[in-house]
Amino acid sequence: MNRSASPANAEQLSRESRTLAPVQAMIRSCIQCGTCTGSCPNAFAMDRTPRQLWRLVLMGRQKAIFESKTFALCSACYYCTLRCPRGLPLTEAMGALKQIAARENRVRHRPSTLFHENFIRSVRRHGRVKEMELMTRYWAAVKNPVLPLRFALLGMKLMAKGKVSLDWPSKAKRPLETLFRKVEELEGRS
Amino acid sequence: MRYRYYPGCSLEGTAREYNLSTRALMGALGGDFREIDDWTCCGASAADATSHLLSLALPARNLALAAKQGEGDDILVPCSACYLNLKKVEEKTRRDPELRAQLNEILIADQLQLDGRARVRHLLDVLARDMGADRIRPLVRRPFTDFSIAPYYGCQCLRPYAVFDDPEAPQSMEPLIKAIGARIHPWCMGGQCCGAAHMQTQTEVGMELVTAILQGAKGADAIVTVCPMCQMNLEAYQHRIGRKCAEDLRISVLYLPQLLGLAMGLPQAELGLDLNLAITPEFRKKLSA
Numbered sequence: 105m106n107r108s109a110s111p112a113n114a115e116q117l118s119r120e121s122r123t124l125a126p127v128q129a130m131i132r133s134c135i136q137c138g139t140c141t142g143s144c145p146n147a148f149a150m151d152r153t154p155r156q157l158w159r160l161v162l163m164g165r166q167k168a169i170f171e172s173k174t175f176a177l178c179s180a181c182y183y184c185t186l187r188c189p190r191g192l193p194l195t196e197a198m199g200a201l202k203q204i205a206a207r208e209n210r211v212r213h214r215p216s217t218l219f220h221e222n223f224i225r226s227v228r229r230h231g232r233v234k235e236m237e238l239m240t241r242y243w244a245a246v247k248n249p250v251l252p253l254r255f256a257l258l259g260m261k262l263m264a265k266g267k268v269s270l271d272w273p274s275k276a277k278r279p280l281e282t283l284f285r286k287v288e289e290l291e292g293r294s
Numbered sequence: 295m296r297y298r299y300y301p302g303c304s305l306e307g308t309a310r311e312y313n314l315s316t317r318a319l320m321g322a323l324g325g326d327f328r329e330i331d332d333w334t335c336c337g338a339s340a341a342d343a344t345s346h347l348l349s350l351a352l353p354a355r356n357l358a359l360a361a362k363q364g365e366g367d368d369i370l371v372p373c374s375a376c377y378l379n380l381k382k383v384e385e386k387t388r389r390d391p392e393l394r395a396q397l398n399e400i401l402i403a404d405q406l407q408l409d410g411r412a413r414v415r416h417l418l419d420v421l422a423r424d425m426g427a428d429r430i431r432p433l434v435r436r437p438f439t440d441f442s443i444a445p446y447y448g449c450q451c452l453r454p455y456a457v458f459d460d461p462e463a464p465q466s467m468e469p470l471i472k473a474i475g476a477r478i479h480p481w482c483m484g485g486q487c488c489g490a491a492h493m494q495t496q497t498e499v500g501m502e503l504v505t506a507i508l509q510g511a512k513g514a515d516a517i518v519t520v521c522p523m524c525q526m527n528l529e530a531y532q533h534r535i536g537r538k539c540a541e542d543l544r545i546s547v548l549y550l551p552q553l554l555g556l557a558m559g560l561p562q563a564e565l566g567l568d569l570n571l572a573i574t575p576e577f578r579k580k581l582s583a
């Protein structure tokens with residue numbers, strides 16, 4: 105059964121191609137030379153190389169792009185941005201894909217997205233990041249009981265050094281509330 | 295030269311020793327140096343992964359605060375992630391008046407404005423170019439002649455903006471390390487990526503990157519870093535990684551201002567040396583020799 109012609113699906117397709125447009129604009133002049141792939145320290149773990157990802161972006165292949173973990177594996181080392189012969193802002197384009205995934209809350213990228221969301225929530229609440237609160241909320245949110253164990257040892261080490269402040273002298277004024285509101289207003293999603 | 299200091303969130307938590315040693319070193323070098331009042335988080339890597347505008351507005355607020363509190367002062371930033379976030383806004387708003395206007399629309403609610411003149415400097419930039427080896431050499435009390443040091447730069451103080459060093463083959467730490475009498479460990483991992491936040495969200499991949507760096511540092515007495523994220527990645531997982539690849543990869547990891555401070559005879563407590571997670575007994579022994 106071919107469902108691609110159904111109106112709902114067509115609408116979703118056009119919405120999705122709108123989402124991708126700004127990223128396409130960033131990398132339009134890619135010549136597929138592969139310098140980005142050759143420079144990427146995380147390429148070994150990617151299911152699509154950066155060069156392949158840019159090709160998919162140019163072809164508007166939404167599904168393939170967001171099924172891939174490639175952009176989530178970008179650690180923002182900026183080697184590709186530095187070396188791309190067309191001078192394309194590739195690290196930023198990776199960031200833009202992360203933003204789309206976060207906005208659309210794509211299931212595959214839940215863990216990274218949750219980490220970032222909790223981080224930003226902590227910033228909004230306190231103006232600065234409370235590292236301990238951040239990790240606790242992150243663990244609670246991913247609901248993975250094994251995950252905290254991975255960090256338990258490190259957490260204990262840090263606590264022994266007095267590096268994880270359990271209670272932060274809170275200035276409790278939410279100094280960034282106006283800034284966050286204004287950003288939401290300008291982005292039209294308040 | 296006057297500096298407005300932006301420590302950033304990590305330096306109040308897991309990287310307290312970077313904060314302590316930066317203050318101690320700048321004090322000893324006679325830098326005029328004041329913290330920005332009421333600074334807030336720069337957004338780290340999370341703002342960029344959620345909203346582009348937010349990722350610019352958060353640093354912009356701090357640039358505007360610094361300008362309001364000390365017009366014409368350079369903004370001194372020790373954390374490479376914070377540095378790049380602030381630098382990005384400096385660079386973008388200088389070239390793009392439209393963006394500056396948009397950010398100012400956000401900032402005006404807090405009576406803040408960007409004038410496009412902010413100058414963001416990494417701590418390494420200030421140490422290498424404003425202070426320099428010549429200022430440090432005469433202050434050395436405890437020469438590190440018998441030490442081999444591996445300078446680790448990481449990514450974001452070098453790229454994408456080539457401000458004070460060669461982003462492909464960084465060298466800015468070498469004169470400083472030589473000034474305290476130490477040798478430079480020959481390696482090519484200085485500008486490679488430690489995986490940044492991968493250790494939290496993509497652990498296996500992060501481990502691979504860190505393993506290569508620790509293996510490259512074998513034979514050195516210590517690695518020096520200029521970023522809290524790099525420092526933590528290189529110091530906190532040594533046992534686990536060593537066990538995994540059946541190799542002894544233990545090595546001391548210090549922040550650059552800690553190393554320079556030690557050589558200048560500043561007390562270990564002032565440099566927060568007991569807060570580091572990886573100072574080997576061998577390093578301590580050599581230090582007290």
Ligand code: SF4
Pocket residue numbers: 131133134135136137138139140141154155158187188189190191192194
């Ligand atoms: S380096 Fe630039 S031009 Fe070459 S494939 Fe990558 S994005 Fe395209």
Ligand code: SF4
Pocket residue numbers: 140143144145146147154177178179180181182183184185194195198
């Ligand atoms: S910036 Fe991201 S995609 Fe580019 S080389 Fe570095 S890790 Fe790979």
